[in-house]
Amino acid sequence: MTGPAPSAPSVPPDDASLRIRLDLAYDGTHFAGWATQPGLRTVQGTLETALGTVLRTPPPRLTVAGRTDAGVHARGQVAHVDVGPDTWAAVRGRLELEPGPALVRRLTGVLPPDVVVHRAAPAPAGFDARFSALARRYDYRLADRPECVDPLRRASVVQHRRPLDVAAMASAARRLVGRHDFAAFCRPRPGATTIRTLERLDVERPSEGPDVGLVVATVAADAFCHSMVRALMGALLAVGEGRRESSWVAGLLELRRREAAAPTAPAHGLTLEEVTYPEDGRLAERARVTRARREAHEVVTR
Known part of the structure; x- marks a missing residue:
């Protein structure tokens, strides 16, 4: 189910960045949906602000598997964010944890209770939270x-x-x-x-x-x-x-x-x-096919 606003095109990370997969859940009761909207409380806006705080960067852009509408909940949502290797390494701070668990712990400290990130880890090559999904x-x-x-x-x-x-x-x-x-x-x-x-x-x-x-x-x-x-x-x-x-x-x-x-x-x-994905070796091909199908339709309907 898509939300009211389209996402920016998702592209593979360049050589200077890492793609991080986030698995999250939220209670949609008090959100105006996933997608950022001016003046409204949204899941995307809330999570991007929290990531900027924790990573000590401007709020990064998230790509999500499914843009939910206002009031809709998620238990198995998936998103990705691209960050620099130094930023990823620095998220540990003084925690004796790997960057993924450290990011989850730090996000827990700044996110409101109606959004929870359960897992954060570098994504396999070719992964795109939106276009790789089956x-x-x-x-x-x-x-x-x-x-x-x-x-x-x-x-x-x-x-x-x-x-x-x-x-x-x-x-x-x-x-x-x-x-x-x-x-x-x-x-x-x-x-x-x-x-x-x-x-x-x-x-x-x-x-x-x-x-x-x-x-x-x-x-x-x-x-x-x-x-x-x-x-x-x-x-x-x-x-x-x-x-x-x-x-x-x-x-x-x-x-x-x-x-x-x-x-x-x-x-x-x-x-x-739940969002399902193909095995790691087929992620890039799935994203390519899905993106090409979407772009071909947009050309036909112009």
Whole structure:
């Protein structure tokens, strides 16, 4: 799922810099999304400021795997930043740690509690947090039964007042898997394609684990349009409530008009759970192919 502002083009580091991979998580409740926006609190702006403080440099530019919208959370977000070797070595200071763990510890001391960097380490050759990614996986969580409503999870689980037909939602979801034009589920952006490959869209009610009793939708794709996952969930909710037939959701694909779709579901039920990458030896090729595909589309649509 992309945010409201595009990232600057990501390019491989030059010989005088190191590419550092950051694995992080955040509670999106009080953020206006990932992407930096003037006058607004964003994850990117907060993390770049913290990195500048810790590295004692101007705030460096981050490239992220998936730009999340306002209110959306992340448990498995990935970003990269390019830094000079001397800057990387100096982050240890007096800590008897390698630079990666030292950076994590120092960031913990300056970041607010709703952003956590779990790991920092030099990335393999060819790694690009955005273009090397194979897929992004999100979970959307709803509590449609009073006994499943947990006030301690109110920031990440949507309380839904009507019982949902999970089987009907799952049937509708299966019709959307594959490569399609998802224009009916995307906010249009000039020059941006709405064709996506939806690799997975499952809806279930787990019988065990931390989400037992909830309605959980798991969606994975090579990439997402702005608000696409929330729009998909809005349509599936119409089916789950019995207001629409399962076949209606697939019919929206054929219309290719955003106004024909159901309203977007609330942002706070959505969490970026995982970003997957190819094996190290294929990172550069994956980034090259993804970047070339994006640039070719931009040329065609100009």
